Amino acid sequence: MRSLEDSVVTAGRRTQAQRRAETREALIEATIQAIVEKGHAGVTVNEVCRRAGVSHGGLFGRFDSLFDLVAAAAAEVGRRQIEGFVAKVAALPDRRDIDAVLAIWLDAARDPINTVWLELTIAARTDAQLRERLSVVRDEYAAAMMADGGLAATRGLPPAQSVALGSIVIFCFDGFAIHTGTFPQPELDALRLEAMTEMVRMYLKAHLVND
Missing domain, CATH: 1.10.10.60 (Homeodomain-like)
Incomplete structure (x- = not known):
């Protein structure tokens, strides 16, 4: 004992x-x-x-270093973003609702915590060590966005096209977050989301293969 x-x-x-x-x-x-x-x-x-x-x-x-702490912060940001995104998509009545899913993606891009990812992404352009660390977080984030219903509406597209479409949406929304964070134009927010949604719909209509 x-x-x-x-x-x-x-x-x-x-x-x-x-x-x-x-x-x-x-x-x-x-x-x-x-x-x-x-x-x-x-x-x-x-x-x-x-x-x-x-x-x-x-x-x-x-x-071991400030760099390691920053890398750990990036990983934590990725974890929180994935957790929040997955939970919101899972709560949707229809996970193939393009309007609803894109609205969630835009909210994720505009979340203040995404600023951390954007700041570190820009810094990683000229920092190979940081770029290597971030690539792991980026891959995990992208996989979660694809696997957990983020692109359920693209079912029927070849995998490469689905990933390409998803990445375009993410890049656009991240750019939107950067510019509106500095030069906000709230009167255009709804119109921008509507335009992106319509472009995604048109692409799917042209390329989607029915199940």
Whole structure:
């Protein structure tokens, strides 16, 4: 049988593990918020530690470098985006409803947390190490968007065409999020979504093969 002392030691170790996990989560959240508010260039060790209420030693005790922390933040952003998207699509009465699915995609692109992905994507253009890390997150995100009903309406298209269409929509919506975040034109939002929806409908009408 385990002694009371053994139980106390085990409980203490578990509590320490929980504290380490909480600190790690706080650092990742602080990094996400710093990127949203200050951009990728504004993320420094001092800034992240200040926001998280963690010492420099606390940061480097959980991540080997600031780069590794930023990469972990990117992975967390991807996880949240996938989780939110999948849940919203699953709640639709009809997962092949193009209007509804595209509206969800646009909301995901305009979510402030997507700013993190956009900022890091731009930075990765000239940073091979960051580009390599992000490619894993990107592939997981794209696979989830395709597999969990994001393109159910394209069933019948050859796989390559389905992926191409989906990527065009994502690229357009990300660009939309960048420009409207800086130069908002809310009076055009509905018209832009309507135009994209109509273009997708026309493409499907021209290329879709019935089941």
